[in-house]
Amino acid sequence: MKAGRLKQILLLTDGCSNHGEDPIAVAALARNQGVTVNVIGVLDDRQNEKPQGLEEVESIAEAGGGVSQIVYQKSLSQTVQMVTRQAMTQTIQGVVNKELQEILGEGKSIEELPPATRSEVVEVVEDLGEACELEVLVLVDTSASMHHKLPTVKEALYDLSLSLNARTGSNQFSIYTFPDVKNTIRRVIKWTPELGEINGVFSKLSSGGYTPTGPALKEALYAFTEKPLFRGIQDGEDPYEETGF
């Protein structure tokens, strides 16, 4: 197997969507288009109870074939990179499982292989995770309650780029925020291989009490398809696009 390209949307939010279409449906659509959706719910460090509506976080990621986690601000950095890497492994494993089923028949997955064979397969999965190309579109909720968490978010994104750029495979990142009055989401960083200095990224903050998570996710998905590097999503339904031919 050649190293391919993985596409992910990483949604950072702290509340429930209350505007527009259902984010869970949009996430399912994204998955269908070969884009994995990961969601991180960011809690205040002083918050002791999980606020209502954050169950949505898990449902969106599940529908989007990704990973979700609800965390306190202080562990955001480590969580962001962990969730991203875990989702990568999950996607690659999914593809490997599909191939295994073709070879070994229905119902066979990595977990069901005898240890000796499993040992070789997991090495292959790991090699692919190290070498594959990765595109991450970060979608940050900048509604009022998120404002004071944005410095931590910025730090976590820098940290994410630090982790991923240690890989052999190449990376592309872009950052969007929502809500935006005109276009639902606003691009603050266009596709770049590194999130080095992202000062002032969240300077223009949106206000207002609405959280259009669904429409924002959909716009993010469109943003993915508009990417010039990207070769048409129509035939790219496989979450794992092979490159290099």
Place this chain on the structure above:
Amino acid sequence: MKKQDFKLFPGTYLQGKWNGHKYKVIQKLGAGACGTVYLCQTFQGEKVALKVGNDSSRMMLEVNMLKKFSKVQGVKLGPAFVDVDDWKATSLKVFPFYVMEYIEGVPLSNFLRGKGKEWIGICTIQLLTDLEHLHKAGFVFGDLKTDNLLMSNSQVRWIDVGGVTAIGRAIKEYTEFYDRGYWGFGSRKAEPSYDLFAVTMIMLEMVHPNKFEKGAHPRRTLAAKLASSNDLKPYHSLIAGVWKGKFQSASEMKQALSYIVMKRAKGTPVSRKQMKAQKHSSEWGELLALSAVAGVFWGFSIFSFWI
């Protein structure tokens, strides 16, 4: 990340689905990121450590590392590998597990409690010796931290090799406190220098057992923590050197450290100075007492003169 939905009680028997080996649970030893480790007994009565978890792929990667590093060039690095299998807990639930050598020992932090500060240097040299072998084999340890170290017969041993990564790849597991990326001291690429940074953090932890956070200026925080410890004084320039990237291999750092440790063993300048200071203060005391006696006599003679 997923919660484990089982608990193994002492006395429970666990049998592998593929190899059929049976293990009797004696007690829980600890819980890690992807599983729980139990002290178990084999059919032959041998004590072993058994890790059972959920994530079969991750467990298998650990097994692969364990097999590779139980022995490198004849040197024992991690625990020896014993067995890998799946445990059918119920008809529906299967948990992957693996078995390794049980290393009896105490956590490094407990070991150092109440010990003289000379152990800082000695433990670090031991650690660097093992890293030397690992690096030569083309790997870095990755998630190097006190939780992953045991003192067994006055010798540092690694108990978790899950973070071991081939040189040149991305570090797959790390803990922020020991991670140079977190402190702004470099990348998360698996290079020998990545481990060396973690070694300096272990040294810092030996004198600041309550770890600290990076704050607004990570590098300044570290420098202040280093400067505030008297016990680390001899290693000050060594540690600062590692942070500056002065050492590219465990051997280089070990050499520099050995030089300091050996010098200190012979060294006397500090203590001689102390002795001198002590002498000074006692002389002062004598002088004071003498002048007091003289004063009393003088007063006495004046008094008698008046009379």
